[in-house]
Amino acid sequence: MLPLLPWALFLLPSAQAAFVRRWDCNPAIAASVDAISFQRQSLTGSLVHSDHEGPTLLLKLTGDYEADCNSLNGSLAQLVVDASVLGGSVGVQGESRGRCAENPYGQHFSMSNQGHSQDHLTGGLHKYAIYETSYYLNHSYALHTLDTTIHLRLDGQEITCITAHITPYIGSVTSRLLKALPFLIMVLFGVATGPLRLFHTNGRSMFRYELADPSRDPAQSHVQGLGDCLQFLQFIFLTSCLTLSYPGFFRGIVGELAWSSLIFRNWPVTHGFAYPGVEDGIYATNSTWGLEEMTQVLGGTTISDLWVNAIVNLLLVIVGIVALVQVPFGFQWASRIFRRRQAIELSDLQEESLTQCQRTGWSILRAVLDHFLFPLVTFSTSQLLLTSWYPAYRTFFAVLLVGFLAVSLGFTVRYLIKTNRQWAFSHGSLFPKHHSGTWIFGVLYGIPIVRGVAIGALQRSGLAQVVVLIICETINLVCLLWHYQDFPAWRPACFSIGRLVSLVMSCAFLPQSEATERSQGILAYSILFLYATMMFFGFLVPCIVSIALFILRKAGIAHSHGGPLVQPREAPIYGIGQLSQRSTRKTSFTELPELRPVAYPQSTGMPSTNEFPSYFRAPRPMTPVSMSSHQFSTLPRQSHSSDESVESSMDSVDLSILDEDTTTVSGDGDYSKREADQYYGRPMASQVNARVERTENTCATGEDRSWRSSWKSRKKTKGFEVVRPARPGI
Incomplete structure (x- = not known):
């Protein structure tokens, strides 16, 4: 903290202009003869916007001459400024003026040098010089960095030459857009891959109540694509914190994504200190490490408080997750008690409460280990650089x-691989969702x-950071x-190639x-364009297409199996490992909630395999045997039977479900309620009626009399009868 105090003291009284970091000019640009010795002290600047003259860059240079300023006519020296963007000049030189003055820090310097004479102290007060100039820009250049070269010349002689990279503020409107657009894309992508997928499938899938139902598996996420987009935004932000000489506009633009890494400017912990950030229309930075420069661009606090802020914000996110999971559950049970006006069974409440607690725990694990692991490790390991100060x-x-x-993370991944639940925990993530059986694949997590x-602990070496990150992406x-x-793997592979x-x-x-x-400016723009392209084609376009197709399908305009993010319900192949993970609870399928009928396309002929989903099994064919069962189910029940064995054998069979179902299928007794209907869905009633009409027309012929008489003869048989084929030769 001590090295930061002089910087803070320097910034407090500087109300006239913002600090501008400076470097010596390239020897090829600077003059070879430097007869007059001039020691630079500070360079400040500001960007002023006016209606008449447009944006104007004001610069102020201060320093000390070796000799007396007045004797050298130092007030006549002029500042010559040349600002360029991507090698092209962007303005014209304005008025320049200078003056000799007393050094405001001269008394402080003389007190620290007690051995100096009084003559040296007095003479030092007239060596200080102040130079100011203006530079009229063609545009505001809000998303650019001005590569500025400043020459101090006296009578055509070069006194000093310095360079500076001045970055104008991107503007409040652009700043809000750069924050809001990625957040909106992330939310849309989460909706397109989460709730939209559930609405599209209508809850129909194999083992719906055992494996694929998110309400039954606590590890399943309701916004499955949220982590995918969030991880990519974190990569963009945190890689811009490398200790590299990025152009100023690069960190100014990417810094707006700090919210994705749990950083919200200088909130909530500051300890009374925060960097100025944007001052007088330009970014004021003076740092050594990349992460520190990013905090200065954001106007945040120190690196140490940055880590504390990330932890506090994570805790707030966890509290929000708990509230989102538990509050709806509480309202649901309260409404059930109020609607029924009777006490709910305690066993049901305990079972569902346990499921909600498990879902809450999985959501917290997902938020910490899958969503925010990268920034947490970065900010935590950056504290190793401050061991001598804290x-x-x-x-x-x-x-x-x-x-x-x-x-x-190790225990969680091991448990997920053991139970084969990677798809439920990190579905939609850029990390692998299947286990190949090799240990290297699990290491990718x-x-x-x-x-x-690499980003947090290796801040002292930008080269080491880049090498480690390239190795990670290559292995992945x-x-x-x-x-x-x-x-x-094509989608995660494309993102890996882009990174x-x-x-x-x-x-x-x-x-x-x-x-x-x-060259650096062109490459910086190229990287930003690459990131924008990946966000547009990798996240925005797929979710817009999926949402549009979903709306058209619900409106009946299009008959599609979904967009790019809603996978078609193809036949999955479940092995013994997946089947063994099903629930062993003793629940009858008749106790499960009814599935909504699915609107299938109308057909004029007999149903074919193309008219129904891949898992739908068409009704039983209209054969005499099936019709006999239909007639049996629709005939009135007989009060008694002449055969006692028939009654005794049917006592243990519950046929109430068949009687209940006859009214829902509009008289088509051939389509009885069976276990497959719960999984595969049912056709519309119009299709069922069409089949009934075709069957009745067929029965109007002489065919129906033959099978009807045969059914009557079978009904008179006693008990259960097994009919065997005749033996050969008899």
Whole structure:
């Protein structure tokens, strides 16, 4: 904290302009002769917008001459400014003025040097000089960085030369859009892959009440695609925190995604200190590490408080998750008690409460380990850089948190693989959802931890950060392509390729690359364009298509199996491992809620396999035997039977479900209620009536008399009779 105090003291009185970080000019640009010694002290600037002159850049340079300023005519020296964007000039030089003054820090410097004479103290007060100039810009250049070269010249002689990268503020409207648009895309993608999928399938799937029903599996997420988009936004934000010489506009634009990594400017913990962020229309930064520069761009607090803020915001997110899961459950039970006006069985309440607690626990695990693991590890490991400034217990807690997250992730992944529930926990995630049986595939779940350690703990070396991140993406891509036959890997592979390309392009921002400012600016825009393209085609377009097709299908305009994010209900193949995970509760299928009829297309002929979903089994064919069963079910019940054995054998069979079902199928007794109907759905009543009419027309012929007489003769037989074929030769 002590090294930050001079910087804070310097910023407090500077109300005239914002601090601008400066560097020495390239020797090829600077003058070779430097006869007059001038020591620079500070460079400040501001961006002023006026209706008449447009945006104007104001710069102020202060420093000390070796000799007396007045004797050198230092007030006549002028500042010459040249600002460019991608190598092109963006404005014209304005008025420049200078003056010699007394050094406001001279008395402080003389007190620290007690051995100096009084003459040296007095003479030092007239060596200070102040120079100001204006530069008229063609546009505001809100999403650009001005590569500025500043020359101080006296009578055509070069006194000093400095360079600066000045980044104008992107504007409040652009800032809100850069925050809101990614958040809106993430919400739409979560809706398209979660609730929309449930509405599309209408709850029809194999083992609906055992495996695929999200209300029965507590590990299932209702917004399955939320983690997918959130992880990609976190990658964009946290990789912009690398210790690289990114152009100023790059961090200014990407910094608006800080909310995805649990950072909300300088809230809630600040300890009374926050960086200025945007000051006088430009970003004021002066940092050593990339994460520290990002906090300065955001106008946040120090790195140490950044970690505390992330933990506090995570706890708030967990509280919100608990409220979203438990509050609707409480209202549901309260409404059930009020509607029935009677006490609910305690066993039912305990069972559903246990399920809700399990769902809450899985939701918290998903939020911590699948959604926010990457930023938590990054901010925690960054505390290792502050070990010499803070107590040891602070670093110990940060390391302990990382270890706890790693152990929790290991046990969770092991349990998911053992129970084959990866699809339920991380469905829609960019991480693997199937296990190939090799240990290397399970290690891929630890990639966020390695990324977080690389960005947080290796802040001192940008080269090491880039190398580790490239290795992680390469391993992830190789494993995805190696096991592409086990699961659809094209989508995570495309995202992995995009991340790898962005990291390779980021190598141009290393000091060792010695790339020009124009090349770095072009590459920065290219990376931003790559991110925008992946967000547009990878998240926005698929969810818009899925939502549009869903609306058209509900309106009856289109008959589609869903959009790109709603997978068709193809025949899954369940092995003994999946079947063994089904519930063993003793629940009859007749006690399960009725499924809503599915609107299938009308047909004029007999039903074919193409008229119904892949799992729908057409009604039984209209044969004499099936019609006999229909007539049996529709005839009035006989009061008594002449055969006592028939009555005794039927006492243990519950035929009430058949009687209940005869009214729902509009007289088609051939389509009896059976277990398959609960899984596969039913056709519309219009189709059933059409089949009944065709059957009645057929029965109007002489055919029906023959089978009807045969049914009457069979009915007179006693008990249960087995009919065997005649033996050969008899």
